[in-house]
Amino acid sequence: MDLLTPLGPGPRHREGLEDGAVLLRGWLGGREAAIMEAIGDIARRSPFRMLTTPGGRTMSVAMTGCGTLGWHSDRQGYRYVPVDPTTGRPWPAMPELLSDVAREAADEAGYASFAPDACLINRYAPGARLSLHQDRDEDALSEPIVSLSVGVAATFLWGGLERSSPTRRIRLDSGDVVVWGGPSRLVYHGVAALARGWHPLTGDKRFNVTFRAVRRPAPRPC
């Protein structure tokens, strides 16, 4: 049975997924519009693009990013790069609103001092999906992943440490935040094909904002 803990008054509450992973329902609490503004600013400078996998397939999810490093994929493989290959310019800086939300969510999930250096922004149109995978291109595997959902609801696929592990299907609504790390840091996860839907802030699309600490954080003085 999932751990269910209310987070103050209102619909916000936490659900435990497994050791090290937590779902913060309604965590964004009305900041979705401001987050969409921030995404618009970022996309004006580093436009959404559909990346190619090492196997030569085109991903259905459109991506961009911000921070000192951005995730990139092409025939050469998956990696984090300091310059957006599409524009030849550094990725846009990470807006304070986004890093604040990420740190607060990590704190709430039990991961203190989360300081992401990369923020991947995923845009799902109807039918777009992300098949089961691990986030393993980061050096700092001791740091968690923080994932925000805005817009049309999606089905999150939450597996285990092996690709063949059983997969749970979890509805993610606009405003939900998932945090995973520690023993669940390398859990396989994905998103089922986005159903047709409508959200006042995003139309028929869903946006996912995922924060990672790629480089190991500097040790903190005692």
Added chain:
DNA sequence: AAGTCTCA
């Protein structure tokens, strides 16, 4: 293989 296809 962060995708797609095939079989039972």
Added chain:
DNA sequence: GACA
């Protein structure tokens, strides 16, 4: 589950 197989498959670059």
